[in-house]
Each structure stands twice: as C-alpha cells, then as structure tokens.
Amino acid sequence: MAVTAKLELDGQIVELPVVIGTEQEKGVDVTRLQAESGYITLDPGYANTGACKSAITYIDGDQGILRYRGYDIAELCEKSTFMEVSYLLIHGELPTAEEFTRFKDKILLHSLIHEDMKSFFTSYPGHAHPMAILSSMVCSLSVYHPELLKPNPTAKEASQTITRLLSKVRVLAAFAYKRSVGEAFAYTRPELDYVSNFLHMMFTTPMRDYVASETVRKALDVLFILHADHEQNCSTSTVRMVGSSKANLFASISAGVCALWGPLHGGANQSVIEMLEDIARDGCHYRKYIEKAKDRNDPFRLMGFGHRVYKSYDPRAAILKKYCDQILDQLGISDPIFDIAKGLEEAALTDPYFIERKLYPNVDFYSGVLYRAMGFPTNMFTVLFALGRLPGWIAHWKEMIEDPGTRIARPRQIYVGPSLRSYLPLGQRVRAEG
Numbered sequence: 001m002a003v004t005a006k007l008e009l010d011g012q013i014v015e016l017p018v019v020i021g022t023e024q025e026k027g028v029d030v031t032r033l034q035a036e037s038g039y040i041t042l043d044p045g046y047a048n049t050g051a052c053k054s055a056i057t058y059i060d061g062d063q064g065i066l067r068y069r070g071y072d073i074a075e076l077c078e079k080s081t082f083m084e085v086s087y088l089l090i091h092g093e094l095p096t097a098e099e100f101t102r103f104k105d106k107i108l109l110h111s112l113i114h115e116d117m118k119s120f121f122t123s124y125p126g127h128a129h130p131m132a133i134l135s136s137m138v139c140s141l142s143v144y145h146p147e148l149l150k151p152n153p154t155a156k157e158a159s160q161t162i163t164r165l166l167s168k169v170r171v172l173a174a175f176a177y178k179r180s181v182g183e184a185f186a187y188t189r190p191e192l193d194y195v196s197n198f199l200h201m202m203f204t205t206p207m208r209d210y211v212a213s214e215t216v217r218k219a220l221d222v223l224f225i226l227h228a229d230h231e232q233n234c235s236t237s238t239v240r241m242v243g244s245s246k247a248n249l250f251a252s253i254s255a256g257v258c259a260l261w262g263p264l265h266g267g268a269n270q271s272v273i274e275m276l277e278d279i280a281r282d283g284c285h286y287r288k289y290i291e292k293a294k295d296r297n298d299p300f301r302l303m304g305f306g307h308r309v310y311k312s313y314d315p316r317a318a319i320l321k322k323y324c325d326q327i328l329d330q331l332g333i334s335d336p337i338f339d340i341a342k343g344l345e346e347a348a349l350t351d352p353y354f355i356e357r358k359l360y361p362n363v364d365f366y367s368g369v370l371y372r373a374m375g376f377p378t379n380m381f382t383v384l385f386a387l388g389r390l391p392g393w394i395a396h397w398k399e400m401i402e403d404p405g406t407r408i409a410r411p412r413q414i415y416v417g418p419s420l421r422s423y424l425p426l427g428q429r430v431r432a433e434g
Contacts, residue, residue: 004017005017014033014037016028021053027050040414046237047308050232051232052232054399056068056069056395056396057089057230057231061310062311064310066230066315066316069089069092071088071094073225073319077225081225082388083103089391089395090394104193107163107166107167107194108167110164110167113168118175120136121185127180131257131261133176134257134386135254135261138169139251141165141168141172142248142250142251150248151246158401166390169386169390170197170198171201174198176383177380180379193217195217195220196212199217199220202376219326219374220384222319225388226363227367227385227388228388228391229396235257236392238255238259239252239255240396240397240409241409242255242256244406244407245409249397253390253393256389257386260382269304269365269367269371269382269385270379270382271303271364272304273369273381274378276341284340287343290351302348303364305362306357311358313360314361314362316362316363317365321345321361324369327370333373335372338369338372345365348360348361367381371384
C-alpha cells in the first residue's frame with residue numbers, strides 16, 4: 001500500500017505521495033500540490049527540498065556518513081585512487097582492470113588542448129583570478145568540439161565529452177596558474193598518472209623539472225577524492241539546473257565552476273587561509289579570535305568550522321587531519337600560519353562552546369592548510385576544489401540527461417511586490433521625501 005502524507009489547506013485534504021530512499025530517507029512528493037490546491041511550498045535556500053532522486057552519493061549529516069555509490073569515503077581514500085573514484089561516480093561501478101586501463105588511456109590521449117587556446121590565456125591580465133580563467137576556458141572548449149554539443153547525445157558522444165573534460169580541465173587549471181605567475185606552460189607526460197601530471201604542469205619550469213614526492217601525490221589524490229562529490233550542493237545543483245535546459249556539458253560545468261567560486265562554497269578554503277594570515281598579522285593571538293567568534297555582537301566569523309549538513313564531525317575532515325599532520329611533519333615546514341591553525345583546531349576541539357554547538361573543523365579548514373603546505377598559492381585553492389569536484393558534476397549531469405523524467409528546472413516564487421498600478425509620465429513622478 002502506497003504511503004501518503006495528508007495536508008489540509010482551506011478545508012481541503014490534499015494527499016501527497018511519500019518517497020523513501022534506499023537508506024530510509026523520506027520525502028513528500030509535492031509535484032501535484034500546486035495543480036491540486038493552488039499552493040506551492042516555500043523553502044529559501046532549498047534546505048528542505050529534494051530536487052531529484054540520485055544514486056550517486058549518500059550523506060547522513062547526523063552520523064557523519066559519506067558514501068559514493070555505496071562505498072564508504074574512508075575506505076576509498078585508503079584503498080582507491082582519484083581516477084578510479086571518478087570512474088565509479090560517472091559509471092556507477094568500480095572498473096575492472098581492462099576498463100580502468102581503457103579509461104586512463106583515453107584520459108591521457110585527450111590531454112592536449114588546441115594550440116589556439118594558448119592565446120586566450122595571454123589575453124587575460126596577469127592578476128586575473130584563476131577561477132575566472134577556468135570557467136571561461138571550460139566553456140570555450142565547446143568551440144573546438146562542436147560535434148559534442150548535441151542536445152540529446154548518444155552514450156558514445158556523452159562518453160567522448162566526459163573524457164575530454166576530465167583530461168583537459170586539469171591542463172586548463174595548470175595553464176591558468178602559469179599565466180598568473182608569467183611562467184611557460186608545461187605539458188602532460190605519458191609516464192605520469194593523473195595527479196602527478198597535474199603537479200608536474202603546475203610546478204615544472206624550464207630550469208627545473210618538478211617531481212612530486214609520494215607523500216604529496218597521495219595527499220592531493222585523497223583531497224581530490226574527498227571533494228569528488230557531495231550530493232546536491234550549490235555548484236552541483238547549478239550544473240543540474242543549467243543542464244536541465246539541454247545546455248551542453250561544457251556550459252553546465254562552466255556554470256558549476258562559477259557557483260563554486262563563492263566564499264560560502266568552494267572559496268571557503270581560501271577564506272580560511274586569509275583568516276589565518278589576518279591573525280598572523282595581528283600577532284598570532286589566535287585565542288583572541290576564539291573569543292571573538294563566541295561573541296554574538298562581534299561580526300568576526302571563524303572560517304572552516306561547522307557545516308550546514310554535518311551535525312557531527314565532518315568525515316572528510318577526520319581523514320584530512322591525518323594527512324595534514326603527516327605533510328607538515330614530513331615536509332618539515334615552519335610557518336606561523338600552521339601553528340595558528342593547530343592552535344585554533346585544538347581550542348575548537350576542547351572548548352565547550354564549540355563542542356556544544358558541534359562547530360568542528362571542516363574539510364575547508366584542513367584542505368586550505370594542506371594546499372598551502374604543498375606550495376599552492378591561495379588563489380588556486382578553489383581551482384583545486386573544482387578539479388576534485390569535476391567527476392561529481394559530470395556524474396550528476398549524466399544521471400540527469402539519462403533520466404527520461406527530467407524536466408527543465410523552473411522554481412516557483414511568492415510574489416511580494418506592488419499590486420497593479422498605473423503608469424505615470426516622467427514629468428508627473430514625485431518621490432516622497434524621507
């Protein structure tokens with residue numbers, strides 16, 4: 001027997017279907033609410049609204065659970081690689097050895113960008129933010145692959161688009177950085193894996209070939225895995241919304257990059273380091289800022305603590321904390337920024353104010369510290385987040401276009417503006433003073 005919810009409106013009982021997920025998540029389907037009652041739901045920020053059904057990622061914020069396609073995030077970080085996780089998210093299953101080899105070979109094959117695109121980079125001013133360049137260049141890829149812009153691509157055409165994006169976006173990201181520092185572009189090498197190739201393109205110069213240590217390579221691989229997907233977040237929802245209009249994958253991902261740029265989303269890891277730098281300039285008195293964060297009348301906000309979804313410790317943060325400690329120890333880095341970060345972390349984990357409110361360090365806190373330790377400039381942090389999130393965005397776009405029930409996204413609103421009024425000629429309009 002179907003389960004329904006009953007809603008009484010103006011004396012009318014409206015029955016709404018209840019939808020139950022595989023992990024017993026429950027939702028009320030309001031698809032027919034407006035048609036049957038004239039009412040809509042109002043949910044600013046969509047905090048309590050399910051926009052779709054998805055088989056990609058499961059999150060239980062109360063229990064601190066994060067799973068990709070049923071696999072626990074900690075197990076994937078320990079045993080898998082970013083490339084393997086990318087395949088899992090996009091195709092639904094972990095690859096066989098043959099499938100994985102084929103997948104990696106395609107990624108390597110499509111790692112070059114059209115030589116004309118290099119002139120695009122040089123047209124940007126040197127101080128241009130890499131995220132601005134990345135979003136523009138991802139969209140520009142569509143110019144060079146018009147055969148992949150069909151509104152209803154076949155499975156083969158979608159696969160070609162996906163492969164090119166996965167391969168080329170890391171190249172675009174590295175080139176955006178090279179442009180910002182005025183250095184020569186470095187290309188991928190066939191003997192290097194995905195993450196090692198990105199590090200090579202970032203830090204190799206004509207004078208010195210960069211070879212990443214296994215410690216750094218593994219830590220960045222784990223960072224990418226942890227960022228690979230996070231259910232219906234702001235940027236993923238943006239990719240789905242843009243893609244619902246039948247926009248091509250390049251345009252949809254470009255929109256996702258722009259959404260991720262915001263300081264309340266992917267830009268949060270950059271905000272963490274900027275906050276730590278501000279504290280350092282103020283004499284490294286981090287306890288002063290702990291007290292400021294606890295003062296309701298103080299506008300200061302402690303970046304990198306707490307999370308909208310997780311009401312316990314962010315499982316991604318628990319994994320990154322271990323790598324953060326390893327990196328700082330093995331690289332022997334001496335930096336007051338890291339000392340402040342450790343002090344803030346310790347205070348937050350032991351202070352009753354933070355414990356009661358479940359304001360634990362989140363993934364943005366540790367990722368910013370790790371990126372800095374690896375030598376990445378602050379303005380590249382959000383770009384790194386985008387690289388990690390790319391397979392998740394692609395997976396959601398693919399899931400959406402393959403669903404025959406997908407409709408163009410078109411939210412409703414409650415209008416609160418003026419009622420009907422008459423037009424006055426320009427000379428008759430008078431603004432009341434005060």
